[in-house]
Amino acid sequence: MEFKCTCSRERCADALKTLPDEEVDSILAEDGEIDMHCDYCGNHYLFNAMDIAEIRNNASPADPQVH
Numbered sequence: 001m002e003f004k005c006t007c008s009r010e011r012c013a014d015a016l017k018t019l020p021d022e023e024v025d026s027i028l029a030e031d032g033e034i035d036m037h038c039d040y041c042g043n044h045y046l047f048n049a050m051d052i053a054e055i056r057n058n059a060s061p062a063d064p065q066v067h
Helices: 009-017 021-031 049-057
Strands: 034-037 044-047
Touching (some): 009 034, 009 044, 009 049, 021 034, 021 049
Antiparallel strands (some): 034 044
């Protein structure tokens, strides 16, 4: 039996879409980037303001963050 982590940058981006824009913007203002860390495999996924803008622009219509 083999265990494998299923984390990815895309999955982290999907998780960021679920957060309120104000919270994401606050983290970016304070830290300059968002560092998401997988405790299972140890990977880090960094997102800066440009990454967040791209995530928001590519959000699907079913996404609750789209207004």
